[in-house]
Every structure is written in C-alpha cells, then in structure tokens.
Amino acid sequence: MPKVMNWQIGREMEYPYEGKRPDAQFAMIIDTNKCISCQTCTVACKTTWTSGRGQEYMFWNNVETKPYGFYPLGWDVNILDRHGVQDVDGPVYKGKTLFENAPDGTVVLGYLPEDQDYAHPNISEDDSVGQLGKGAFLQMPHMQWMYYLPRICNHCTYPACLASCPRQSIYKRPEDGVVLIDQSRCRGYRECVRGCPYKKPFFNAVTRTSEKCVGCYPAIEQGRQTQCTMTCIGKIRLQGFISPPGKERADNPIDYLVRIAKVAKPLYPQFGLEPNVYYIPPTHVPPPYLRQMFGADVELAQKVYLTAEKDKRLLAALLLFGATPNILFGFKEQNGFAVGLDKQGKELVRVPFREPIFIRPGFDEKFQTHRSNAT
C-alpha cells in the first residue's frame, strides 16, 4: 500500500492510493465558541440540496450538541470504541490511523450505522455533561459544559469513502479537492457509509444510491462561499482553500488560522483522513476531552484564541468570518480594519476592528420631539 504524508499527524501513513494533492483544497474554519446551534446552516443546506424523496432524514450539514449529541446516533463514540485507545499526544501521532487499523480483508476500519440511528438528528440537544452541585461557581474550564459542533463533509485529503468504494464511484476533484459520489455510477453498496468515520455519506433508500455534501461546488466555482457559510447568522464560518503543507501563505486567512496561528484544529485527526474542516475549539471545555477530538495542541489553540485581542493579524482574520459571500484568497490588517482580498489582490470587504459609535441626542431638533428607546 502506498505511503502518503499526513501533516495533521506529523508522519507518513498507509493509504490505498498514491498521495497526490489537488490543485486547490476546499477548507472551512468553524468557530465553535460562537455557534448557538440555531440550525440556520442546516436548513440552508437542506433546502438547497436535500429536499427530495429519500432525503427526509438526510442532513449534509448538521449541528450537534457535544458530548452527548450525535447524528447519526453515536457516530464518533462508535468508531472511537472500535479504534481502541490511541496515543494522541505529541507532534507525531504514535497510534494507528483507521487505514492502518483496518481488519483483514477491508480497506478501512468502519461500521455501518443502523437505520434508526438517523431518526433523531438533534438528539441530546443542549444536554450538559452533568448538573451543577451546591457551591458551584463559574470557572474556566467550566465545571459542567456542553458545546455545539456544526458538521459537514470534511472533503478529506485522504477520504475513507473514496478508498472504500469498490466501484471507484467516488472522486476528488483536482480543481478544488471537493469529494463527490458519481450518481450515475453508484450502485448503493454503502461501503462509503461504512468507511467514513464522520458518517457524512448517506444512503438514499429511494434512489438506492449514497449521497453526500457536494461542498456547494456550483457556488465555489463562481467564487462564492458555501450556503452553510453564507447563511450563518453568527458569522462563525469561513470557507476558502488551504495550501499544501510547506506552502502556507501568511496572507491566506485559512492558512494563517490553521497553520500559522494554529488556532483552528481538524476533527479527529488521529483517524488519518486529513479532514479539511477546521474548528476553533471551545475555550470553556476541559482540554482532556478536546484532545481526543481535535488533537494534541488543543490547549495552545484555546490560549491563542483567548488572547486574540492582542494580535491584530489574528483579529483581522477572525473578523472576516461571514463578512462577505465571496471566497477570500488574501487578507490584511490596515489602519484598524480587516481587509479581505480576492484572487487578484483586489479588496472585497473591509471590516472595522471597532464599530463606530453614534450618539443620538435625546432631543430631535428636526421634529422638535424627545426621543425614547423604543425596542
């Protein structure tokens, strides 16, 4: 089996195909600290892509409450349990990836969810890890906690769905790294549903084929960010492209946040798929839980995020989340503004570090009347 380089685990690993990175790689950063689980992204995705027959319980984008929320039920704990205890500490991952842990005669360690696992897409919504006892007080990390985890397909550099498909019906686009299932070629074997640890390929019982998040490719082909990013009312997402390891550009907001500031972390990097949705970890959650979910340096990411106000460049990159529907290829900090740039370096958007303050006098001279706060 060929060896490929996975920068997220700091070492080479086995993968069924040779390692050839796409010309551009779809990527997204999600700030979990700002998500309120309003599900606007979920609904935007649903109405755009999955409103057809057989897609009734299919959510390419979902938001679940961690640690007890799952869609499908138990998706991560099920695969973590099968994967066994792995050593995730240190810059070089010492444990096994899901490809290296594949049972004999299979491509990747996986499992097939049951039909009813999809029946409660928002199970355990808002459930905390426990109740606050007498004498509890607010501290960091919180004594009892929960947080929201928005999820789409990770458009992995080394997709397990693609590796699992015996028909080679799944492909990764060279132009943007988006992973797609060829709907005219799929025969509904569900090997991708078994193989993907994130459980983001779904089986459609009406078409009898598997379907998955398409990364809103018709939008990104036009230089627009995905539906889930553009519709987010909390402006918690940034979608763009991540550069190959070693070719990071400090002026690419995705590269800067993921590779330079190291404030955004991949989801379960130990699985070995090199997922390309990156999460700014929640600052109020105890690191031992987050380490198994986002990798070894999660405490550093929390620290960097909490001190962002001191780092103008970091602040600039964070302020550009949800600031424009267009994909940003560059950014800069300029005189108290975060400036987002297109591929040619042309300004797309300008966001002030501090919104200007306007003071309205209590008396309106024009209408000769007193103003009151009518909220």
Add this chain to the structure above:
Amino acid sequence: MKQRLKESVCAAALCLMVVGAGALHAEESSVLQVGRVSGNGPITDISGPLWDGARSVKVPLQPQMVALPVNPNAATKEITVRSVHNGEWVAFLLEWQDASKSDVVVVDGFGDQVAVELPVDYKPDALPSPMMGDKGSHVNILQWRAVAQLEVDMGREVTIRDLYPNAPNADLYYTSRLPAEAAAPYRGAKGLGNPISERSGRPVLDMMAEGFSSLTVRPQQEATGRGVYRDGMWHVVITAPMVPVGDHAPRLEPGQGTAVAFAAWDGGNKEVGSRKAWSDWVTVSLAR
C-alpha cells in the same frame, strides 16, 4: 490509481489459485446441459413442464476473498442450476436456500441478488477470470435483484411509505410540481437515469465487466426474468436473447458450448457488491 490496478491484477492471479476450492462435487455432472424446448421469446416460467427434462447441476459457491472488502462468512453455499433454450432465448433456473426473503433496501437493509456470468468471447482454453472477467477479456453479467422483482410485482416503484409505513402521507416534494426535465437535477441518481434507481419493469440488469470495479450496465437492456421466494428458497429464472443487440454480450448458438459462473448475495447477511459468494466456471453445452 495505478497501485490499485496493480493490486487488481495480483488479485486476478490469486483467484486462479482459489478456483480449485470451488470445484464441482464429484458426483455431480460437471457440464450444464442446456435442453431445447419449444416456443419463442423470453423464458420466464419458474416451474412447469418446461423444466421437467432439464438436468440440474449443483454448483458450489465460495466466499469472495480476493477483492476488498472480502466476505469470509458468505451465506450461500450452493445453487442448483437448470438451463433450457428455445433457439432464440436461453434461460437459467437458479434455486438456493435462503433463510429470509430480503427485498427491503434501507441503510442497514440489503436485498437478495443472484447473477449469471457468461464470457463474451468463449474460448475453452482461455476463459476470463470468473471474478468479473479481465481487461480485454469481457464477461456479460445478468443480475437479478429482489428489490427490482418487488417493484415488478407491485407494478410501481418502492415509496417512502413502503419502507416507513408511519411516514406522513403528504406530498412534501416540489419536484412533483415541476416538469420532468426541470425536476431531474433534484432527483439525484433517478434524474440521471441510474439503472439501480429507476424502475425498469424488469428484475434483471444486463451488464458487462472487464475486471473488478468495472461493472457497467449495457445500453441495450433485453435480459429479464422472474423470482419467487417459497419455502425458504429462492427460485429465480434469468433469461437472455441468444443473439443479443449490441456489444459485450455473448452470441449463443444451438449445438455449441460456453461457460457460465454464478454469484449470490444474501441480503439478510448484509451482502452487497464484493461481499458475495461466487462460483468457478461451469461448462455449458447447448442442445441443437
């Protein structure tokens, strides 16, 4: 991708070594005699005098252990096969034990299936791999699917309420208010005419292959058949024209020979794709 191809070639070589394990029982005839019957057109009877004179051959099936993922615990161990032709159409009657009828296809529900495989160009001393043929040595695969049979029997396609009886009885879908052409992009594989998704009126798909991962539906669909589940057994007839339209299907003539291989998928055992049981080639002799 190249590496994958290399592995497939190695796998094809390996399967030649595996073939010995699937040899026919000594007491059984090693030749499937295809008796001549009267009539014309497709032969879709699964019982009746048509089959009385046809000699059966018990074909052992073995777990698919070459292509990934493998299926070490394949449920189907043996298929009883009879075959007849009427000069225009050839038919294979396949009967095997199956503890459950599986024709509900949901994420964790798989349908029963069976397939007949024929070399496109029969050369007795240079047969293609029985495991879906080889590059340049094509096979024709006729696959019967229980879920397609269900749709034929119902005379309509499976709906959400067939799969989930408590689903709301409401038209929630804007595609039903659009003209077919406008709705196509919103219908996924159905909109693209994927034969796995579309109800065709036949329970059999006529396909070709030239090795693992290459199974492709032939443009011209003529093969058909019928399957009935009775007393813990499937009784399935698969029939195809002896002179097919188009490429990648064998031309069969009375008095000549060919070879045939079989594969079975037990949906109850979650078998699908490469998770199957398969047979070695069986020699076939067509009566004049």
